[in-house]
């Protein structure tokens with residue numbers, strides 16, 4: 001299935017009158033926002049979705065909640081979108097947790113006697129499945145990264161997390177990946193409606209070429225571990241290796257004294273090592289799409305180049321940074337242009353910055369909740 005394009009471009013006052021009256025030309029100066037700047041970003045959200053933001057804030061202040069199940073491929077930005085949503089709407093009342101973090105937390109619990117006992121008691125009361133609790137605990141303690149945990153165990157643990165956040169809205173990120181269609185339906189049948197508030201899927205569509213380049217150009221500071229991207233998210237300081245004819249980023253955290261940021265081993269291969277994983281993720285998204293009885297919010301991160309001008313504003317498009325060495329001035333020149341990628345159907349496309357995707361999220365959630 002195709003994810004529909006979402007229009008974030010707003011017609012400015014005066015657009016209609018542009019031809020008939022020149023008095024309005026001043027009104028037409030389209031507003032431009034710098035989406036990297038937090039203050040500007042706030043103004044942007046109010047400009048593009050002010051009404052919906054207010055409705056959602058009122059909804060939460062009235063004590064209402066929801067549960068959203070986030071599904072998207074690895075590195076598709078799930079965390080970024082839901083965290084930005086929470087920041088804008090109501091950070092106090094909106095929570096986010098990932099299944100991966102949840103399992104890592106369980107590992108810590110098992111190392112603490114008292115917490116381990118509590119976990120065992122919880123499972124004895126709440127787990128329904130094919131292994132005994134004893135077997136589960138031993139599976140958890142001895143498992144390697146390759147071990148698959150039983151779906152029923154993950155289900156019980158997810159319910160526990162939901163229970164911990166009774167009065168909060170929750171975004172749940174990530175699901176068991178090895179589910180066939182029947183188990184997938186059963187898993188969600190058990191989870192959907194577990195709490196009395198509305199719940200829905202948030203499905204994210206990102207072309208694999210975008211994920212590929214995000215990985216390939218990713219660099220990290222060896223001291224503070226800050227992650228950046230040579231092509232998509234540079235620091236304020238760039239270096240040049242004249243021998244190798246290579247540009248690199250310098251960490252701009254003052255504590256790190258301009259140390260050179262480095263690529264992690266294996267990142268140069270892009271999505272190659274995670275191809276299988278991406279395939280599984282895609283299967284899961286398609287299963288979610290075909291599941292009836294639950295509303296779906298469909299987010300897409302790209303827009304075909306040909307259609308871009310009628311759907312988005314220029315400043316909503318992800319720029320690509322590139323560098324040139326000025327031999328005369330002995331200086332690096334940083335340049336910027338719209339980043340063009342092939343979508344999964346091979347069409348030249350632009351990638352969207354997170355804020356316009358979040359505008360689409362805000363508006364679609366408002367619709368799903370019927371606000």
Ligand SMILES: [Zn+2]
Pocket residue numbers: 221222223224225226251252253256
């Ligand atoms: Zn650093």
